[in-house]
Amino acid sequence: MNHTPLVDTHAHLYSDVFQTDMADVVARARAHAAYVLLPNIDRESIEPLLALAAAHPDLCYPMMGLHPCYISDDYKQDLAYIERLLPTVPRLVAIGEAGTDLYWDKTKLAEQLHALEVQADWARNLGLPLVLHCRDSFLPTIELVEQMQDGRLRGVFHCFGGTVDDAKRLADAGFHIGIGGVVTYKKSDLPGVLPHVNPATLVLETDCPYLPPVPHRGQRNEPAYLPHIAQRVAEALGRTYADVAALTTANACRLFGLPLPVAANPATAAP
Ligand SMILES: [Zn+2]
Numbered sequence: 001m002n003h004t005p006l007v008d009t010h011a012h013l014y015s016d017v018f019q020t021d022m023a024d025v026v027a028r029a030r031a032h033a034a035y036v037l038l039p040n041i042d043r044e045s046i047e048p049l050l051a052l053a054a055a056h057p058d059l060c061y062p063m064m065g066l067h068p069c070y071i072s073d074d075y076k077q078d079l080a081y082i083e084r085l086l087p088t089v090p091r092l093v094a095i096g097e098a099g100t101d102l103y104w105d106k107t108k109l110a111e112q113l114h115a116l117e118v119q120a121d122w123a124r125n126l127g128l129p130l131v132l133h134c135r136d137s138f139l140p141t142i143e144l145v146e147q148m149q150d151g152r153l154r155g156v157f158h159c160f161g162g163t164v165d166d167a168k169r170l171a172d173a174g175f176h177i178g179i180g181g182v183v184t185y186k187k188s189d190l191p192g193v194l195p196h197v198n199p200a201t202l203v204l205e206t207d208c209p210y211l212p213p214v215p216h217r218g219q220r221n222e223p224a225y226l227p228h229i230a231q232r233v234a235e236a237l238g239r240t241y242a243d244v245a246a247l248t249t250a251n252a253c254r255l256f257g258l259p260l261p262v263a264a265n266p267a268t269a270a271p
Contacts, residue, residue, distance in 0.1 A: 003241065003245045004242070004245040005034035006032055006204055006226045006230055006245055006248065007034055007036075007037070007204065007249050007258075008029070008033050008036045008037065008223040010131065010156075010158045010159070010206065010207050011036045011037065011038060011039075011205070011206050011208045011223050012038070012041070012207070012208060012209060013036055013038060013052060013060065013208060013222075013223065014038060014045065014048040014049040014052040015209050018209070025223075026056060026059065028222065028224035029223035029224055030059060033059070033226055034059075035059060035060075035061060035252070035253075035261070036223050037060075037063060037093055038061065038063060039063045039094075039097040039131055039133075039158070040063055040064050040096070041066075041097075042066060042067060043078055043081060043082075046082075050062060050089065053090075054090070057091065061091050061256070061258070062090075062092055063092070063094040063095065063096045063097070064085060064096075065094075065096040065097055065098045066078055066082060066119065067097050067099075067133060068100050068112040068115065068116070068133055069101050069104060071111050071112050071115055075115055079118050083118075083122065086126065092128065093128070093256045093258070094128050094129045095120075095122050095126070095128050095131065095155075096119070096130060096132070096155070096158075097132070098115065098116050098119040098120070098132065098133065099112070099116055099132045099134045099141055100112040100113060100116060100133075100135075100137035101134070101136070102136040103135045109137065109140065113140060117148065120145065120148050120153060121148070123153065123155065124152040124153050129155040129156060129255050129256060130153065130154070130155035131155055131158055132145070132156065133159070135159075138166060142166075142170065145175070146173050149174060153174055154174040154175065155255075156205075156255065157170050157177050158178040158207070159180050159205070159207055160179060160190075161182055161189075162193075163189075163193060164193050167197040170201070171198050176201045176202070176251060177202060178204070179202060179205065180204070180205045180207045180213075180229060181207070181214075181225070182211060183213075183229060183233060184214040184228055185214065186214075190236070191232065194236040195236065195237055199237070199247060200251060202233070203251050203252045203255065204226055204233070204248045204252070205229075206222065206226055206229070208220070208221035208223060212225060213228040214232075227241075230244050230245055233248070
């Protein structure tokens with residue numbers, strides 16, 4: 001049986017750790033994924049990100065933004081630089097990743113929120129989805145998003161690991177939730193949460209090279225591991241793998257404005 005190819009909605013595939021065997025990684029990605037969406041980190045990641053997107057224009061789509069863990073003293077200049085770049089990026093699918101992160105550094109929240117506000121405004125004005133990164137900072141982030149919601153803001157809360165109430169609040173605020181490798185981890189609460197969230201808000205992601213799903217923990221993550229995530233989501237929802245592939249791919253294509261991939265791709269198989 002053939003399945004709809006998946007969409008990796010969050011992959012740092014331009015990372016240094018893929019440079020030695022990129023051709024193989026991309027070939028394996030193509031066996032399972034129709035699209036791999038590339039979130040930006042900082043000014044330095046822009047060049048490799050755009051180069052990868054240009055090398056594989058049918059597979060890799062760029063986002064553009066400034067990650068909250070890379071908010072430096074010069075972040076306003078970084079934002080200005082990225083803003084000037086936006087109209088020049090071909091096939092730009094989203095603004096991101098942007099957001100807040102109090103896990104490593106708790107002193108930069110005001111700057112992170114300001115950078116998020118600026119980037120959410122870009123997303124609204126360009127009609128693009130916003131890809132949110134949020135760690136240990138759910139409340140200030142959702143409050144800002146809710147304040148800025150004027151009917152034009154939408155996007156993905158990437159690496160979702162919250163409660164049913166969090167998912168509901170995000171959906172009400174116009175946001176999808178990105179489900180990654182964490183759903184396969186033994187101590188994850190996500191499998192219990194997923195049956196109670198709106199299925200139309202679910203999208204899949206690897207966040208590679210980070211957060212590899214079981215059975216690849218401890219290894220470098222890559223888009224070809226996405227089926228393990230889809231499989232665990234299917235088990236949690238009591239649905240088939242093919243069902244979850246079709247659902248999450250349709251959700252991602254609708255959100256990011258991408259054409260639905262052809263379902264009968266014989267290379268696309270369950271794990
Ligand atoms: Zn990321």
